[in-house]
Amino acid sequence: MPHADPRLLQRAEMFAGLSPEELDEVMAAGALRRLSPGERIFAQGDAGVTCHSLLEGRVKIVQTLPDGSQSVLRFIGPGEMYGTVAALMGQPFPADALAVTESLEVRWSVPAFRELMRRHPEIGVRSTASAGTRLFDLHNRVSELTSERVEQRIARALLRLARKAGRPVEGGVEIDFPITRQDLAEMTGSTLHTVSRTLAAWDASGITGSARRRIVVRDMPGLEAVAEG
Incomplete structure (x- = not known):
């Protein structure tokens, strides 16, 4: 049975400020789950019946588009929530959630999470603020896809x-x-060939250093200059 310190929940904006006793209550209301790399947490189209918070590791959110292509919407780090908006709205999950590394999450049923929000209204307030931030980020991503060159989009994603x-x-x-x-x-609406060619050029010029599944930004101001066009 997985175990985790309830204080890890304080990384999540919606649980920040809760007392140790309240964090114990929040953790006890959920269920811990260890995840292996590549493990699917939920699938696009599944009924949204659980709210999730990542305690350790990395998770990526991937949406399959009508033409069969995929879009990486975002990477989740410790302290971030995912699946919560769809679950609380009673909607299907709009994308897959996949573990990138060995990870640990806590999940709550919708009734359990609603009860936590009833008992601790600040959780609901912060949840609304978090959803607004994600909507703003999504708006920026859409703007990038429609108005910027592919090199700019790749640079912004890396930044x-x-x-x-x-x-x-x-x-x-x-x-x-x-x-x-x-x-x-998949994050930038580009192709594997274009990303590979772009990174090779940036590696040669000293902006990045990339190897298999690893990327180092060596010249942050240089990458920022590319992003700004």
């Missing part, structure tokens, strides 16, 4: 990942989980 999940290493900032060129293509 977001480096700022959110970067760790200092010799010579730059490494994205701290495995990410493939196909992932980048």
Whole structure:
């Protein structure tokens, strides 16, 4: 049976500020689940009956489009919620959730999560604010896809990942989980060939350093300049 310190929940914005006793209550209302790389947490179209928070590891959210292509909507890190909006609205999950690395999540049934919001109204308030932030981010992503060159979109995607999940290493900032060129293509509405060609050029010029499933941003100002066009 998995075990986790309830204080890990404080990484999630909606649980920040809760007392240790309240965090114990929130954790006890849910169920812990360990995840292996590649494991599917829920599938696009499944009934939205659970709310999820990541405690450790990385998860990616992938949507299959009507033409059969896939779009990586975002990567989830520790402290982030996922599946919650669809579940609370009684809607099917709009995308797949897949573990990228060994991960640990806590999930709540919708009735259990609604009861937590009733007992602790600040959870509901922060949940609404979090949903608004994601909607704003989605609007920005759509704007990028329709108005920017592909090199700009790839640069912005790498900057977001480096700022959110970067760790200092010799010579730059490494994205701290495995990410493939196909992932980048699906994040940016591009192709594997274009992403590979772009990264090769940036590697040669010293902006990035990439190997199999690993990317280091070596020149952050240079990458920012590409993103700004």
